[in-house]
Amino acid sequence: MNDVDDLGAFLDGAWSHLEHGVAQATSLARYPTFATVSPDGVPQARTVALRRADRDRGRLEVQTDIETEKVTALRHNPTAALHVWLPEADLQIRLTARVTILTGAAVDDAWARVPATSRVSYGTEPLPGTPIAQVYAYEKPANRSRFAVLDCQLTHIDLVHLDTRHRRAAFSVTDGWRGKWLAP
Amino acid sequence: MNDVDDLGAFLDGAWSHLEHGVAQATSLARYPTFATVSPDGVPQARTVALRRADRDRGRLEVQTDIETEKVTALRHNPTAALHVWLPEADLQIRLTARVTILTGAAVDDAWARVPATSRVSYGTEPLPGTPIAQVYAYEKPANRSRFAVLDCQLTHIDLVHLDTRHRRAAFSVTDGWRGKWLAP
Numbered sequence: 091m092n093d094v095d096d097l098g099a100f101l102d103g104a105w106s107h108l109e110h111g112v113a114q115a116t117s118l119a120r121y122p123t124f125a126t127v128s129p130d131g132v133p134q135a136r137t138v139a140l141r142r143a144d145r146d147r148g149r150l151e152v153q154t155d156i157e158t159e160k161v162t163a164l165r166h167n168p169t170a171a172l173h174v175w176l177p178e179a180d181l182q183i184r185l186t187a188r189v190t191i192l193t194g195a196a197v198d199d200a201w202a203r204v205p206a207t208s209r210v211s212y213g214t215e216p217l218p219g220t221p222i223a224q225v226y227a228y229e230k231p232a233n234r235s236r237f238a239v240l241d242c243q244l245t246h247i248d249l250v251h252l253d254t255r256h257r258r259a260a261f262s263v264t265d266g267w268r269g270k271w272l273a274p
Numbered sequence: 275m276n277d278v279d280d281l282g283a284f285l286d287g288a289w290s291h292l293e294h295g296v297a298q299a300t301s302l303a304r305y306p307t308f309a310t311v312s313p314d315g316v317p318q319a320r321t322v323a324l325r326r327a328d329r330d331r332g333r334l335e336v337q338t339d340i341e342t343e344k345v346t347a348l349r350h351n352p353t354a355a356l357h358v359w360l361p362e363a364d365l366q367i368r369l370t371a372r373v374t375i376l377t378g379a380a381v382d383d384a385w386a387r388v389p390a391t392s393r394v395s396y397g398t399e400p401l402p403g404t405p406i407a408q409v410y411a412y413e414k415p416a417n418r419s420r421f422a423v424l425d426c427q428l429t430h431i432d433l434v435h436l437d438t439r440h441r442r443a444a445f446s447v448t449d450g451w452r453g454k455w456l457a458p
Contacts, residue, residue, distance in 0.1 A: 095409040123357050125309040125317040133309040133317055135357035137366055173307050173319035182321055220457045225279040225441050228457040257409050273404045273412040 097269040100259050104183050104249050107176060108143040108150070118176055119183075124152065125171040126163035134163060138172075141200075141239075148263055150185070150242040153200065156193060157217045157236055164189050170242060180252040187242035197239045204237070212237040250274060281453040284443050288367050288433050291360060292327040292334070302360055306369075308336065309355040310347035318347060322356075325384075325423075332447055334369070334426040337384065340377060341401045341420055348373050354426060364436040371426035381423045388421070396421040434458060 093099040111119030124138040142151035150172065154161060164170065172185040192200075201209075213233025222228055247261040256274035261267045277283040295303030308322040326335035334356065338345060348354065356369040388396075397417025406412055431445040440458035445451045 118361070121359060121361070123307040123309070123319055123359070125307070125319040125355065125357075127311050127315060127317050131311060131315075131351060132353050132370065133311050133351075133355040134368075135307055135309040135319060135355040136368060137357070137359045167315060167317075169316050171309065171317040171319040173309075173321070175305060175307070175321045177302070177305070184318075184320060186316065214457050216457045218457055219444075221444075221454045222457050223455070225443075225455050226439055227455070255410055259409075260403075260405075270405045271407070271409050271411070273398050273400045273402055273406050 094253075094257070095271075097259055097261075097271070100249055100251070100257065101247065101261055101267065101269060103179075104181070104247065105143070105145045107174070107179065107181065107183065108140065109145070111140050111174075112143045119174050122172040122174045122183075122185075124160065125173065126160050127167045127169075128159070128163050129166040134159065135173075136160065138240075148244045148267070150187065150244065151200075152240040152242060153204070153212075154238050154240055155212045155214065155218060155236050156191075156238040157214075159219060160240075161191060161238065164191060164240070170240075172242065182250040182252075184248040184250075185242075185244055186246040187244050190241040190243070192239040192241055193237070197237060200239050201234060201237050206232070209234075209237075248272075278437075278441070279455075281443055281445075281455070284433055284435070284441065285431065285445055285451065285453060288365070288431065289327070289329045291358070291363065291365065291367065292324065293329070295324050295358075296327050303358050303367075306356040306358045306367075308344065309357065310344050311351045311353070312343070312347050313350040318343065319357075320344065322424075332428045332451070334371065334428065335384075336424040336426060337388070337396075338422050338424055339396045339398065339402060339420050340375075340422040341398075343403060344424075345375060345422065348375060348424070354424075356426065366434040366436075368432040368434075369426075369428055370430040371428050374425040374427070376423040376425055377421070381421060384423050385418060385421050390416070393418075393421075432456075 209232035210230040258274040261269040393416035394414040442458040445453040
């Protein structure tokens with residue numbers, strides 16, 4: 091713990107967890123809570139799966155059906171909060187991102203990498219969130235035109251480590267991710 | 275699984291997880307992600323601890339330092355989203371709540387139940403989120419006047435069970451929590 095006061099090491103650790111989450115389907119860091127604001131101002135939160143984590147570009151990637159309420163929310167307010175709580179590490183990772191919704195030819199490569207068995211996540215009929223008469227009164231055809239990538243350009247990272255003494259730091263793209271300690 | 279199409283059983287299960295979370299400090303359901311909207315419209319998310327779950331009153335309780343940004347957000351927009359993802363149960367619990375910030379005499383009983391060792395969570399100096407020169411350049415005195423209870427009156431519950439076939443249902447206080455199935 092001789093780097094307890096090393097901001098860079100703190101940030102390195104968080105990115106390691108995110109990268110591990112992309113690589114390991116069973117990692118808790120794979121499944122951030124993705125929070126948005128609905129057009130009428132209501133906070134919304136749901137689980138997403140991290141598909142990519144590119145530290146050099148400060149970018150995360152999430153994939154979604156274009157017909158979900160998070161896309162509706164992002165079209166109205168393109169800012170998202172991503173939240174990961176890792177009990178074993180006693181670490182909270184809070185991310186703020188500006189989100190671009192990519193579709194069409196821009197997601198050809200990403201679609202090509204989606205396993206056939208997972209493509210049914212994009213195309214539910216009736217549309218997600220539609221009331222249905224019975225529990226299974228829906229179909230899940232794979233629908234390429236419903237596939238979208240959420241390109242999450244990080245603007246802010248807030249880390250809290252619940253060690254014997256709490257450590258909290260904030261990092262911002264505007265200061266080159268150098269970071270500063272905060273009172274927890 | 276003969277109650278797979280039983281909305282009431284689905285909701286019962288979710289409440290069981292929340293109640294278990296209150297009782298068991300190691301349960302993942304103890305630590306929802308609590309999402310709010312900042313005064314400038316940015317979604318925010320952080321971990322909180324569930325202190326009470328009262329199904330009869332459709333109410334959850336969270337405790338906080340009054341000087342945190344979530345209180346600032348709630349004073350501006352008193353709606354919160356609470357989110358729990360339970361990987362072992364393959365269950366996502368999404369809650370929407372109207373939040374009342376309780377302080378003063380209204381929280382005397384709650385404060386009396388906070389263990390002495392936990393009271394230091396209410397009173398950090400300088401205020402939470404203040405930049406500090408070194409990692410541990412803060413104090414954590416217990417400060418009764420900073421203790422607040424977030425009374426979360428639930429308005430909406432959305433459940434997704436990632437079973438062999440996905441099950442999703444929405445429940446609302448306005449329909450007496452009867453609920454309806456939704457396309458997932």
